[in-house]
Amino acid sequence: MLSHIIDVLADPIDGTPLVGAEDFSRLVSESGHSYDVARQGYVTLAGGAGLRYSGDDAQMIADRETFLSGGHFAPFVEAVTEHVQDVVDQAGLSDDAQPVVCEIGAGTGYYLSHTLDSVAGSRGIGIDVSVHAAKRLAKCHPRVGAVIADAWARLPIADNSVDAITVIFAPRNAAEFARILKPKGQVIVLTADTGHLAELREPLGIIDVEAGKVDRMIEQAAGHLKPVGERDLVEFEMLLDQKSIASQIGMSPSARHIKPEALAERIAALPEQMKVTARAKITRLERI
Ligand SMILES: C[S@@+](CC[C@H](N)C(=O)[O-])C[C@H]1O[C@@H](n2cnc3c(N)ncnc32)[C@H](O)[C@@H]1O
Known part of the structure; x- marks a missing residue:
């Protein structure tokens, strides 16, 4: 619910604080800008130019939900949550703190809801530019506020207000992350690594993750964020049937390069069940 995180939200136009008006049917900023809360519970916080992207479409989000609900990525979600817990522990917050993730x-909201269940007293802001994602985010956990916003624009979040930022296979805006993080806060990034879904690459004609992706991410963040500690490799094997493979491909950008009929034919030619490698790295970054 947006009321849980209202103290952390800020006007996307000028950064002034927001308050809930008329029983949280609108958010209104100190400078007088008003943002309607959708009846599904999310709010769009975009500056004057509006949103430049639409993000994942309805089918991609439905495929993501189908795949993740199978528990195939559970080791990723466990690892991300452990890192958030570690960041919060290291910050030495008071017992009654309500850390913001x-x-x-x-x-x-699959990752965020799991993290909120595990980190005592925590509350979450789920940001996505996709309206289809926001509808699910708003329902994913009682302590999540769902916000439609563009990760590449000024984030609708106050300076020095967030304990942990998580980015799982999603865009990173280092300058904005540095602005919204508390001094002891950290960014936790999960990035697919070379070899992720290796067994599916050739039969389905999808490209591999390019080498050096994490190094480039760190270079791009220079001036705003610096890495903390070692990278954590999370690698495991999944046993996937054709339906799970179809939803995994459908939720990823690979789906956009292949005609649906061709993809369906290639998936049908796979064994009924197969072992597929999942491989990603977790990198932690802090303010400079
Ligand atoms: C690969 S999905 C990952 C979703 C989620 N982190 C997970 O792993 O289940 C990338 C997500 O980023 C969103 N996205 C893409 N561009 C964005 C942008 N500029 N600002 C905010 N969200 C964006 C998409 O709509 C999509 O939901």
Whole structure:
């Protein structure tokens, strides 16, 4: 619910604080800008130019929900949550603190809701530019506020207000992350690594993750954020049937390069069940 995180939200136009008006049917900023809360519970916080992207479409979000609900990525969600817990523990917050976890490109809220269940007293902001994602985010956990916003624009979040930012296969805006993080806050990024879904690449004609992706991400963040500690490799094997493979491909950008009929034919030619590698790295970054 937006009321849980209203103290952390800010006007996307000028950064002034927001308050709930008329029983949280609108958010109104100190400078007088008003943002309607959708009846599904999310709010769009975009500056004057509006949103430049629409993000994942309805089918991609539905495929993401189908795939994640199978529990195939459970080791990823466990690992992300452990890192958030570690960041919060290291910050030495008081017992009654309500740490703020903000997920950028939060999709269906699968990761964020798990983290909020595990980190005592925490509350979450799920940011995504997709309206289909926002509808699910608004329902994913009682302590999540769902916000439609563009990760590449000024984030509708106050300076120095977030304890942990999580980014799972989603866009990163280092300058904005540095602005909204508390001094002891950290960004936790999960990035697919070379070899992720390796067994599916050739039969389905999808490209591999390019080498050096994490290094480039760190270079791009220079001036705003610096890495903390070692990268954590999370690698495991999944046993996927054809339906799960179809939803995995459908939720990823690979789906956009292949005609649906061709993809369906290639998936039908796969074994009924197959072992597929999941491989990603977690990188932690802090303010400079
Ligand atoms: C690959 S999905 C990952 C979703 C989620 N983190 C997960 O792993 O289940 C990327 C998400 O980022 C969102 N996204 C893409 N561009 C964005 C932008 N500029 N600002 C905010 N969200 C964006 C998409 O709509 C999508 O939900």
